[in-house]
Amino acid sequence: xxxxxxxGVARSExxxxxxxxxxxxxxxxxxxxxxxALQGKLIANLFFENSxxxxxxxxxxxxxxxxxxxxxxxxxxxxxxGESLKDTALTIEAMGVDLMVVRHSSTGAPRRIDQWTSCxxxxxxxxxxxxxxQALLDAFTLRRHFGGIEGLRVAIxxxxxxxRVARSNLFALTALGAQVTLVAPRTLQPVEYQDWPAAVTExxxxxxxxxxxxxxxxxxxxxxxxxxxxxLPEYVSRYGLTRERFARLPKESVVLHPxxxxxGVEIDDEIARHPRALxxxxxxxxxxxxxxxxxxxLGAR
Amino acid sequence: MERLLLEGATxxxxxxxxxxxxxxxxxxxxDVLTPSGENQEVRAGARAIDLSGLVLGPGLVxxxxxxxxxxxxxxEDIASGSRAAAAGGYTAVVAMPNTDPPLDAGYQxxxxxxxxxxxxxxxxxxxxxxxxxMEGKRLSHLDDLLAAGVRIFSDDGLTVTDSGLLRRAMExxxxxxxxxxxxxxxxxxxxxxxxxxxxxxxxxxxxxxPTQAETTVVARDLALAELTGAAYHVQHVSCGETVxxxxxxxxxxxxxxxxxxxxxxxxxxxEVLKMDSVAKMYPPLRTEADVKALTQALLEGDIxxxxxxxxxxxxxxxxxxxxxxxxxxxxxxxxxxxxxxVLGGPALRTVFERMSVAPAxxxxxxxxxxxxxxxxxxxxxxxxxxxxxxxxxYRSKSTNSLFTGVPLVGQVxxxxxxxxxxxxxxxxxxxxxxxSP
Numbered sequence: 001x002x003x004x005x006x007x008g009v010a011r012s013e014x015x016x017x018x019x020x021x022x023x024x025x026x027x028x029x030x031x032x033x034x035x036x037a038l039q040g041k042l043i044a045n046l047f048f049e050n051s052x053x054x055x056x057x058x059x060x061x062x063x064x065x066x067x068x069x070x071x072x073x074x075x076x077x078x079x080x081x082g083e084s085l086k087d088t089a090l091t092i093e094a095m096g097v098d099l100m101v102v103r104h105s106s107t108g109a110p111r112r113i114d115q116w117t118s119c120x121x122x123x124x125x126x127x128x129x130x131x132x133x134q135a136l137l138d139a140f141t142l143r144r145h146f147g148g149i150e151g152l153r154v155a156i157x158x159x160x161x162x163x164r165v166a167r168s169n170l171f172a173l174t175a176l177g178a179q180v181t182l183v184a185p186r187t188l189q190p191v192e193y194q195d196w197p198a199a200v201t202e203x204x205x206x207x208x209x210x211x212x213x214x215x216x217x218x219x220x221x222x223x224x225x226x227x228x229x230x231x232l233p234e235y236v237s238r239y240g241l242t243r244e245r246f247a248r249l250p251k252e253s254v255v256l257h258p259x260x261x262x263x264g265v266e267i268d269d270e271i272a273r274h275p276r277a278l279x280x281x282x283x284x285x286x287x288x289x290x291x292x293x294x295x296x297x298l299g300a301r
Numbered sequence: 302m303e304r305l306l307l308e309g310a311t312x313x314x315x316x317x318x319x320x321x322x323x324x325x326x327x328x329x330x331x332d333v334l335t336p337s338g339e340n341q342e343v344r345a346g347a348r349a350i351d352l353s354g355l356v357l358g359p360g361l362v363x364x365x366x367x368x369x370x371x372x373x374x375x376x377e378d379i380a381s382g383s384r385a386a387a388a389g390g391y392t393a394v395v396a397m398p399n400t401d402p403p404l405d406a407g408y409q410x411x412x413x414x415x416x417x418x419x420x421x422x423x424x425x426x427x428x429x430x431x432x433x434x435m436e437g438k439r440l441s442h443l444d445d446l447l448a449a450g451v452r453i454f455s456d457d458g459l460t461v462t463d464s465g466l467l468r469r470a471m472e473x474x475x476x477x478x479x480x481x482x483x484x485x486x487x488x489x490x491x492x493x494x495x496x497x498x499x500x501x502x503x504x505x506x507x508x509x510x511p512t513q514a515e516t517t518v519v520a521r522d523l524a525l526a527e528l529t530g531a532a533y534h535v536q537h538v539s540c541g542e543t544v545x546x547x548x549x550x551x552x553x554x555x556x557x558x559x560x561x562x563x564x565x566x567x568x569x570x571x572e573v574l575k576m577d578s579v580a581k582m583y584p585p586l587r588t589e590a591d592v593k594a595l596t597q598a599l600l601e602g603d604i605x606x607x608x609x610x611x612x613x614x615x616x617x618x619x620x621x622x623x624x625x626x627x628x629x630x631x632x633x634x635x636x637x638x639x640x641x642x643v644l645g646g647p648a649l650r651t652v653f654e655r656m657s658v659a660p661a662x663x664x665x666x667x668x669x670x671x672x673x674x675x676x677x678x679x680x681x682x683x684x685x686x687x688x689x690x691x692x693x694x695y696r697s698k699s700t701n702s703l704f705t706g707v708p709l710v711g712q713v714x715x716x717x718x719x720x721x722x723x724x725x726x727x728x729x730x731x732x733x734x735x736x737s738p
């Protein structure tokens with residue numbers, strides 16, 4: 001089974017991945033940080049959209065499992081020669097690839113590749129739709145910090161409408177028992193969310209005192225996110241996590257951000273460096289979580 | 302002159318339907334005979350065709366097809382589109398002018414009509430652009446187009462947004478039998494949109510097109526139609542709110558007509574969840590409530606006509622991520638079955654009213670859309686309203702249909718255009734094995 005979305009994934013399946021990630025975290029703490037679990041397997045990283053951390057994280061995860069890795073970025077591909085996505089996918093499949101990690105700016109592109117090829121596919125982010133491995137590494141980070149996710153109050157703040165991170169986290173975290181509130185101006189809220197397992201509000205200030213986790217999102221300028229509020233300073237005045245707002249959070253609360261951060265916009269520079277900001281923990285945990293997902297998909301084969 | 306005797310079908314006349322034999326001589330219906338075997342002299346020498354168990358009605362008329370010629374012949378051309386139309390029971394189709402180059406002058410219209418006659422399977426009626434090059438800036442060669450016989454005007458695919466320009470177009474052609482047709486989609490509200498704005502677009506993180514992109518344009522256009530007195534036609538109505546606007550305008554005397562596409566009567570936004578780009582078209586598939594409202598409006602006549610918006614695209618063009626795919630589905634070969642399935646067998650007369658009589662009237666086509674009686678041009682179709690079938694292959698060059706694999710009830714069996722048989726289901730089992738006409 002490919003891993004394309006967190007929507008509809010059972011809690012037990014999510015927990016299996018988190019348990020596996022615990023084990024791989026131990027592996028990564030050893031003097032020799034590699035296991036032969038996926039020796040002989042070939043993984044292709046297909047990044048049709050720019051990415052640094054996710055691409056490197058997947059490469060690191062695959063190598064730590066002893067898999068062979070091929071990485072391809074859109075700029076260096078034959079897409080610039082007019083080759084279609086389908087032909088690119090079929091070409092790479094023909095090289096004997098077992099699993100493709102796909103990032104694409106269009107919603108559903110990983111799903112299409114899953115339909116076109118017989119390879120397993122892991123969605124590394126498609127349009128504003130889903131980024132499921134991000135959601136799992138966030139859940140893993142919260143579980144390690146708080147000891148569990150059940151009952152955690154999570155406020156996801158910012159460009160919800162254009163965010164695949166928001167959609168992935170919403171479904172993963174609520175499946176694991178968290179309560180999620182989406183905080184955004186009306187123009188950055190999803191258009192229709194009546195059947196989403198979330199509360200939606202415009203007011204960050206009202207949420208602060210009852211929040212365990214503030215999850216900040218970047219404004220997705222590349223998806224039109226910048227043209228839907230009057231100006232950046234006005235956005236910051238309502239939704240930026242300033243030092244004043246941070247001070248009003250419960251003392252045990254933490255701050256997450258999927259990166260890349262825009263310091264001074266959604267997050268104050270000092271808050272980004274605060275011990276209760278788990279942003280670098282998220283990056284570190286990403287490797288173990290992606291090892292768990294790759295192993296879960298390929299290990300039994 | 303060739304004589305055809307169409308025997309034993311239930312024949313739809315203007316007042317009733319009863320079993321009769323229809324004699325076609327040349328390109329006209331010569332007589333409608335009681336099936337007693339009398340009138341042997343009249344029957345003598347005619348080629349008899351057994352249509353018992355079928356219903357014989359006026360050949361279908363499609364107000365909205367894209368035949369892609371000239372300019373995009375890898376998707377479709379007038380020959381392949383005509384074959385598809387004949388197989389779908391059509392005897393006339395209105396070809397939208399968004400070809401390459403766009404059809405904005407009379408000589409182009411004559412070329413399209415001539416090509417249709419050369420192929421000879423269906424009357425191809427060219428529509429003309431409202432604005433030059435569909436650029437929305439200045440009027441196309443409206444006099445030239447009218448002189449070439451064009452009556453249907455549209456910048457289909459694009460909306461004429463300049464209200465002053467649209468008013469002038471209505472004033473210019475409105476008094477001369479022309480109909481201004483609008484693809485109603487406000488470019489600001491629809492900007493970046495790929496599907497209906499709502500539950501599915503929110504879940505998938507894709508930008509949606511709200512129904513208001515359609516209703517705001519239609520509301521303005523109705524005001525302009527009222528101002529100018531011109532005949533105005535709403536293309537591919539996609540939502541219930543538009544139906545309400547049309548109904549209220551008609552009640553106050555605005556000369557408005559409207560069409561709906563078969564896919565909007567059957568499918569909803571949920572189709573997009575499969576991520577297959579075949580579910581992408583403008584206007585987009587909307588909600589269950591819209592499907593119900595459109596079906597009701599078609600039954601009751603608030604929507605006058607079914608038009609396919611037959612929009613062929615090659616498989617490789619659709620085999621891309623949803624947001625990158627071209628918009629549109631084919632429809633000529635499945636429209637009758639789809640509408641028959643939706644409205645049901647007892648509404649068969651309504652099916653013919655909406656798929657033949659009304660569209661022929663809207664496009665001023667006197668040779669089409671006539672209930673059967675002696676003297677009418679022999680543009681006819683025989684259908685089996687109870688025959689189940691599952692569409693699998695097409696005569697169109699393209700296969701981008703949502704109806705592939707969907708069980709339907711009702712099938713076209715025989716099409717006659719100007720007295721010639723242009724499609725006979727009993728003689729061709731497999732469209733792939735059918736030669737060129």
